[in-house]
Amino acid sequence: MAFGINIPGDLKLPEKTATIAALSISGIAAALTFKRLLDAKRRLPLPPGPPGLPIVGNVFDIPEEDFWWKYKEWGDQYGTDVIYLNILGADVVVINTLAACRELLEKRSAIYSSRPELPMMNDLIGFDWDFGFIPYGDEWKERRKVFAQAFGPKEVEQLRPKLMKAVRRLLIQLLDEPENFREHIRLLSGAFILDISYGLEVESHDDVFITQAERGMAAMAAAGTGISYVVDLMPSLKVLPSWFPGVHFKKDAAAWRPHVLAMAREPLKYVEDRLRSGEARSCLAAKLLQELDEDDEKYPEKRKVIHDVLASIYAAGADTTVSSVATFFLAMAQNPNIQAKAQAVVDEALADQGRLPDFTEHKQLPYIEAVVREILRWRPVAPVGVPHALTEDDVYNGYRIPAGATVLSNCYAIAHDPEIYGPNTHLFDPARFMNPEQTEIRQGAPMGYETFGYGRRICPGLVSAVETVWLVVISVLSAFDIKMEGKVGEGFGKYSKWDVDPPTPIHSEDCSTVERGGGAR
Numbered sequence: 001m002a003f004g005i006n007i008p009g010d011l012k013l014p015e016k017t018a019t020i021a022a023l024s025i026s027g028i029a030a031a032l033t034f035k036r037l038l039d040a041k042r043r044l045p046l047p048p049g050p051p052g053l054p055i056v057g058n059v060f061d062i063p064e065e066d067f068w069w070k071y072k073e074w075g076d077q078y079g080t081d082v083i084y085l086n087i088l089g090a091d092v093v094v095i096n097t098l099a100a101c102r103e104l105l106e107k108r109s110a111i112y113s114s115r116p117e118l119p120m121m122n123d124l125i126g127f128d129w130d131f132g133f134i135p136y137g138d139e140w141k142e143r144r145k146v147f148a149q150a151f152g153p154k155e156v157e158q159l160r161p162k163l164m165k166a167v168r169r170l171l172i173q174l175l176d177e178p179e180n181f182r183e184h185i186r187l188l189s190g191a192f193i194l195d196i197s198y199g200l201e202v203e204s205h206d207d208v209f210i211t212q213a214e215r216g217m218a219a220m221a222a223a224g225t226g227i228s229y230v231v232d233l234m235p236s237l238k239v240l241p242s243w244f245p246g247v248h249f250k251k252d253a254a255a256w257r258p259h260v261l262a263m264a265r266e267p268l269k270y271v272e273d274r275l276r277s278g279e280a281r282s283c284l285a286a287k288l289l290q291e292l293d294e295d296d297e298k299y300p301e302k303r304k305v306i307h308d309v310l311a312s313i314y315a316a317g318a319d320t321t322v323s324s325v326a327t328f329f330l331a332m333a334q335n336p337n338i339q340a341k342a343q344a345v346v347d348e349a350l351a352d353q354g355r356l357p358d359f360t361e362h363k364q365l366p367y368i369e370a371v372v373r374e375i376l377r378w379r380p381v382a383p384v385g386v387p388h389a390l391t392e393d394d395v396y397n398g399y400r401i402p403a404g405a406t407v408l409s410n411c412y413a414i415a416h417d418p419e420i421y422g423p424n425t426h427l428f429d430p431a432r433f434m435n436p437e438q439t440e441i442r443q444g445a446p447m448g449y450e451t452f453g454y455g456r457r458i459c460p461g462l463v464s465a466v467e468t469v470w471l472v473v474i475s476v477l478s479a480f481d482i483k484m485e486g487k488v489g490e491g492f493g494k495y496s497k498w499d500v501d502p503p504t505p506i507h508s509e510d511c512s513t514v515e516r517g518g519g520a521r
């Protein structure tokens with residue numbers, strides 16, 4: 001019933017008529033007030049932003065590189081923490097401050113937690129199994145719940161032996177082929193995820209499951225999240241046939257789709273086969289599948305949830321972890337003094353122990369904790385987060401934010417905000433998290449976790465990701481010196497115009513590991 005009002009059945013007819021009339025009048029009045037509020041809301045201005053051109057809007061205003069600084073600069077120029085951009089008619093809102101992220105993405109998360117439509121990524125390439133890309137709603141909630149149960153702090157603790165194994169193998173590979181450190185990091189991340197998800201024992205880069213997953217990830221990187229393909233800006237184009245002139249996106253999608261579907265389908269089938277033959281190794285897939293009843297009429301849907309959640313772990317966790325670990329190598333190569341200080345801390349903790357670091361040292365070494373926080377802060381993996389989408393019209397600071405707007409959080413600008421992280425945020429300096437004596441993490445120090453996003457869609461793999469970075473950091477520091485090698489490149493580590501004292505720009509490929517106490521290998 002409209003407005004949810006029940007009329008008692010024992011009322012007499014005139015009373016009923018009067019009651020109905022009264023209710024109708026108050027209903028109409030409420031509807032009019034609501035409409036007036038809505039109209040007033042719609043008359044409010046959009047947040048300020050660069051003026052843009054007709055039809056294309058701000059497409060040509062956005063620089064290809066370091067666009068997060070441009071977003072911040074516009075915010076400062078217009079005196080607002082939320083700016084508006086029009087991208088070929090689509091509403092895009094960028095949040096430049098932590099306070100505004102908290103207000104909008106956290107406090108108002110009920111309406112800021114969807115995702116924009118991603119026709120290329122989801123419908124055409126086939127990533128609709130990745131719950132990180134699907135809209136807010138029941139399907140997302142169900143998957144997120146299963147994920148959260150598998151990655152709570154206690155569950156992550158149980159994954160530690162598998163993580164230790166992966167990191168120890170990384171050390172051996174660094175010893176054998178330090179110049180291929182990037183490949184080794186990729187294998188560390190992918191192999192650990194395939195082990196915990198499906199119990200797969202991946203030993204080398206040529207492993208069939210790794211190859212399959214990496215092909216899928218290459219498709220994801222090429223598709224981008226939103227504006228790499230014209231179909232993302234004009235979803236209606238997806239109905240065009242692939243022979244239609246200029247419809248490259250369909251050909252690309254057709255080439256990638258089989259890999260993207262296989263990376264989710266094949267490892268799960270492998271576990272199912274192993275369960276039937278009684279040979280399944282302990283892993284999330286085995287645990288979740290064993291909880292299902294094949295006679296349950298909802299079995300196919302429940303199996304699909306497991307399929308989606310497990311594959312999302314690789315899709316969301318592999319490249320992001322690789323990127324953070326690569327930042328560690330870069331930061332150490334650029335900052336030998338910090339590396340030496342961190343190594344001294346590790347050496348002292350392990351003196352006379354005759355072993356490599358393990359979780360005994362976890363949370364015992366504040367400076368290493370600060371190094372990890374600084375890695376995550378200094379070069380956020382997703383500089384403007386993963387786009388959120390607003391599901392209802394909203395008003396912020398007198399500005400209208402329209403329903404359907406894509407909402408970006410400028411994590412990079414926030415992670416470099418001197419009011420949160422102190423001076424010289426362009427520099428890699430773990431000391432910013434420490435107390436003046438440099439003995440403990442300073443009380444009230446921020447976590448440095450802007451890189452994990454905000455609100456209901458915040459990275460649910462955070463605890464596992466931080467533990468992985470931590471174990472790599474402490475293990476590599478205990479065994480190797482990381483030094484720059486050969487020519488000094490350009491581009492990676494490029495500093496922004498805000499930087500006063502830029503670090504030497506280098507490519508992360510130019511780093512090399514040197515066995516501690518030994519010569520360059």
Ligand code: HEM
Binds near residue numbers: 132133151312388
């Ligand atoms: C340092 C490594 C990582 C970084 C920087 C990172 C960052 C992020 C970010 C920025 C988001 C989007 C948050 C938002 O929308 O506000 C996200 C989502 C997600 N991450 Fe991570 N992540 C990392 C590692 C991982 C790992 C290891 C896993 C799995 C174990 C994981 C699983 C996920 C999932 C499933 C989502 C989608 C959540 C949703 O849409 O509800 N991430 N991550």
